[in-house]
Amino acid sequence: MPDLPDPVTLAIPAFVGLIVLEMLLVRATGRGAYEPRDTFTSLALGFGSTVSGLIFGGAVLALGVWLYRFRLFDIGWSWWAWGLCFVLDDFAYYWFHRTAHRVRWFWASHVIHHSSQHYNLSTALRQTWTGPISLAFVFRLPLFLAGFPPAMILFCGGLNLIYQFWIHTEMVDRLPRWFEAVMNTPSHHRVHHATNPRYLDANYAGVFIVWDRLFGSFVPERADEPCRYGIVRNLGTFNPFVAAFHEWIGIARDLAHARSWRERWGCVAGPPGWSPDGSRDTTEIIRARWQALGEPAE
Amino acid sequence: MLGQLAILAGSFIAIVLLALLCRVLGLGRVATIESLAAAGAAVRRHQLSFTPAMGDGQTAGVLARDGKAALVFGADGRLGLVVALGDRLVARVLPRPPAVETATDGLTLRLDDITLPRVHLALTAADAAALTDRLGALP
Numbered sequence: 001m002p003d004l005p006d007p008v009t010l011a012i013p014a015f016v017g018l019i020v021l022e023m024l025l026v027r028a029t030g031r032g033a034y035e036p037r038d039t040f041t042s043l044a045l046g047f048g049s050t051v052s053g054l055i056f057g058g059a060v061l062a063l064g065v066w067l068y069r070f071r072l073f074d075i076g077w078s079w080w081a082w083g084l085c086f087v088l089d090d091f092a093y094y095w096f097h098r099t100a101h102r103v104r105w106f107w108a109s110h111v112i113h114h115s116s117q118h119y120n121l122s123t124a125l126r127q128t129w130t131g132p133i134s135l136a137f138v139f140r141l142p143l144f145l146a147g148f149p150p151a152m153i154l155f156c157g158g159l160n161l162i163y164q165f166w167i168h169t170e171m172v173d174r175l176p177r178w179f180e181a182v183m184n185t186p187s188h189h190r191v192h193h194a195t196n197p198r199y200l201d202a203n204y205a206g207v208f209i210v211w212d213r214l215f216g217s218f219v220p221e222r223a224d225e226p227c228r229y230g231i232v233r234n235l236g237t238f239n240p241f242v243a244a245f246h247e248w249i250g251i252a253r254d255l256a257h258a259r260s261w262r263e264r265w266g267c268v269a270g271p272p273g274w275s276p277d278g279s280r281d282t283t284e285i286i287r288a289r290w291q292a293l294g295e296p297a298e
Numbered sequence: 299m300l301g302q303l304a305i306l307a308g309s310f311i312a313i314v315l316l317a318l319l320c321r322v323l324g325l326g327r328v329a330t331i332e333s334l335a336a337a338g339a340a341v342r343r344h345q346l347s348f349t350p351a352m353g354d355g356q357t358a359g360v361l362a363r364d365g366k367a368a369l370v371f372g373a374d375g376r377l378g379l380v381v382a383l384g385d386r387l388v389a390r391v392l393p394r395p396p397a398v399e400t401a402t403d404g405l406t407l408r409l410d411d412i413t414l415p416r417v418h419l420a421l422t423a424a425d426a427a428a429l430t431d432r433l434g435a436l437p
């Protein structure tokens with residue numbers, strides 16, 4: 001089995017260089033936005049995510065390697081296996097990501113990535129600390145069982161993450177039509193980070209936007225409705241620990257107040273914003289209210 | 299192991315330098331809330347079910363003297379809150395009136411919300427007293 005490097009670690013200098021370039025462009029053009037404390041929080045969360053990966057990554061990999069012993073096929077290292085692995089890994093990412101927005105347990109971990117009201121390259125590095133705790137890796141396990149070499153799966157996952165870096169920008173408007181049709185782009189992912197009722201819970205793609213088009217979650221960006229970034233209840237602090245853990249604390253508090261197993265299930269496995277008495281807002285409630293007003297653009 | 303530690307240390311230095319560069323470039327203007335009408339609009343953008351109350355044709359509420367926070371009364375009796383955070387605004391519709399403490403130059407609102415536990419409202423002593431009375435009279 002070849003000893004592959006971690007592509008994300010190799011890409012860090014490029015991440016830093018591109019962030020500097022984007023800051024200079026924001027300064028020169030007035031387009032896009034950076035805020036020093038927001039940037040620091042995003043990067044600190046990325047740093048913490050790396051530490052979390054070092055702590056938990058080994059256990060996750062060990063589970064994958066163990067499952068690989070029961071693999072269905074011996075796929076090996078041919079060129080087509082690389083291509084297939086990359087596409088299937090992206091397919092698994094799509095379903096992980098869709099679940100991460102629709103089930104509060106997974107959202108509690110993923111919300112970190114959405115917790116900034118800014119959308120720039122530093123936001124891309126705002127990554128979760130609690131992914132392994134939320135069991136996010138289960139979505140990737142079928143690839144090990146199918147028989148893709150574990151190192152190949154991890155490498156493809158790293159490439160997927162690197163691809164997603166550059167799309168976190170307001171500097172790029174629209175790309176050629178064929179590219180926007182197949183690939184995830186800055187325009188598509190801006191919609192994913194937006195909280196406008198029209199844009200909520202859309203464009204879950206990692207690399208290929210075709211999954212959203214296939215499974216009905218694609219929403220195009222509109223020129224007459226700029227994206228408002230962040231989460232439905234934006235954080236009132238730049239504290240990275242609050243960003244990392246607030247939704248987990250919310251789940252714990254709701255569990256403590258739950259009066260039945262139906263309520264306990266709802267506040268863990270229901271959609272974000274679910275509450276027993278409907279006093280909080282889910283995407284469905286927000287969108288219904290907006291539709292009742294005639295779907296105004298913001 | 300040593301290699302990983304070097305990467306972590308290098309990353310941390312890069313983070314601090316990037317945040318400093320962001321500041322040196324003067325990015326991120328500080329947000330201020332221009333008017334109570336703007337505050338009301340921000341709360342409504344946050345939650346479409348909120349309609350600001352109008353008193354004498356104006357949005358009813360209190361705007362901090364420094365434009366950093368505002369409390370907006372809703373037509374249905376709820377309270378809306380807007381706070382400047384960096385160059386952006388953060389809004390809430392409060393489920394119940396906040397606990398209020400007198401501060402040196404206004405009031406401190408305490409909320410049952412770990413993502414926004416405290417809000418400072420810069421007010422004159424007279425405005426602070428009037429708002430405290432008004433909040434105390436809410437159900």
Ligand SMILES: [Zn+2]
Nearest residue numbers: 097101110114
């Ligand atoms: Zn997401």
Ligand SMILES: [Zn+2]
Nearest residue numbers: 113124168189
């Ligand atoms: Zn993103």
